[in-house]
Amino acid sequence: MNRKNPYIDYGKKILIFLLSVLILSVVVFYVARLAPGDPLVSYYGDRVEKMSMAERQWAEENLGLNDPIHVQYIRWLQNALKGNFGISFKYKTDVLEVIGGRLVNTLVLGGVGFVLIFVLALGLGILCAWHEEKWLDKLICKVGTIISCIPEFWLSLVLILIFAIHLRWLPSSGAYSIGKATDIPDRILHLILPMTIVVLNHLWYYAYMIRNKLLEEVRAEYVLLAKSKGLDKKSILFRHCLRNIIPSYLSIMAISVPHILGGTYIIETVFSYPGIGTLSYESARYQDYNLLMLLCILSGAVVILCNIISQTINEHIDPRMRESEVIETTEVTEIG
């Protein structure tokens, strides 16, 4: 018998993950250095303009920018493997420190947003499928289409105008009021507007997907048999149809984690929300190499990881995949 060892499978996946991240780091490292611009500006600011050639030489030497790119890369990789990702040219501190707090902010915004999207899309999709082609379904689909067509930055500005400026119910920017960094309710209040935009921006696509997949499933032949048993609409939709679309929904949602997280970058900018979105933009603009590297590798790793997770979900959740192992064992016992 030649049953696959699941550990070899996982080992392969981890290997693929590490390899992908390594390749990503090489590409980002080269492209960043080939891009036009002066990295010294982000370290020394305006003083760079007044530097003599000798001073420049010394500064570049000091930051290790004079060596050939591959030497620089190997040095960076050696340090990175020890957990030392260098300092940010702009902030003059360890990049991990620069990213730390902001990463949490982005994860709160994107992560909670993701969970909300996941749950609301499922609910709305089911609601639409239940009321297929009735007014509620049509209304939700139309509203969704319209909101999806509105650019998120514009919608953000409109919501700021209404809720922050005219009504004065909600703060317009930031993650917390000044001096209230540990005040949880205050932070939640600051999250409402950006979170609304994140959710509104992505919700409809997934809700529509659930609706259509469910309706496709409702037209499947097995539903006729389920109906002819005497099952009611509720059991057919929830016990039969929903069960068959959840695996593909889970795997699609896993792929879309980076998509949703990426969507928060623009929103962070509009709401001046201190996340890693604004930081990524700055780091690329000011040639803050070390910071850029870490941010790219972090987001790249999330993308690759989510793809692998979605693949794994696909392989394991469907009984047609899962049960093939059981069959093999029963056959073996019968023969033995």
Added chain:
Amino acid sequence: MAELLEIKNLSVSFDTPQGELQAVRDVSFSLHAGEVLALVGESGCGKSVLCKSIMKLLHKNARITGGSILVDGIDITNYRQRDMERLRGRLFSMVFQDPMVSLNPTISIGEQIAEAVRVHHPKMEREAVHQRVIELMELVGITEPEQRYGQYPYHFSGGMRQRSVMAIALASNPKILLADEPTTSLDVTIQAQILDLLRDIQRKLGTATIFVSHDLGVVARVADRIAVMYAGKIVEIGTAEEIFYDPRHPYTWVLMRSLPSFAGEGEELYTIPGIPPTMIDLPPGDAFASRNEYALAIDYEEMPPMFQISDTHYAATWLLDERAPKVTPPMGGDFHG
């Protein structure tokens, strides 16, 4: 005595972008308790639609445009889906054509049968449900039911799946079983097994059965009575003997002529000329006229009524009118031509 099922002048139409498609036209028949009635006809003649309209399993673009359906003397023509849910499974249930797609791929076979047991007995104990499922699996000839309970449809062959579908259909002891070409998608040896099983179960439980098929050879094996359908209408109905030994409708003749067993050795198989009409904007008169070598002039103008031949035998062809010329049917046993 009230019939178990009585269909009176039933018409079913589909709304399509091309217009109204009349799938079932003015069909009347009845089903007695404990008998097997076969519906025979070419693909697209409305057999399946007729069955599904009885159970109200048709899509939303289908509607009953006339006539009535009476079950046990109760008129269910205008029943809504919610009313139907209480009847389905208990009063009638259905076996479908393709067992490869009629089971839910992600629910175990045992669980799917159990669901059918529980639906009309929600308070039944777990153990009793399990017991009943095993009993049903044995009834339909699934070996090692305990082991097979937890297996999924993809573990099952086509024949085994059709047996499971039958177990589901029989779970709540329905009075009427609608079998919509239950053997068509199975291979020939399995077909015979499933037919025998159907017949055995029908005899054992006395379930009245409507058996849909396009194959007269298959029908001969199971049917007490036969209704031949063409273009949404029943053109001839009678007992199996009457249909096989004394067919009266030209369409029944050609159906039988095209059976392989009727062709002599070395002869080419007979095929019915032409194609069935589209069911949108049907011409006046008999829909079969253009393919009928015995067609009379009146066939193109006026729909033939049902002529009575005996208490049980009716056919809709102008050839049975007393003014019609006498024709010798190309086949059949004892003819009164």
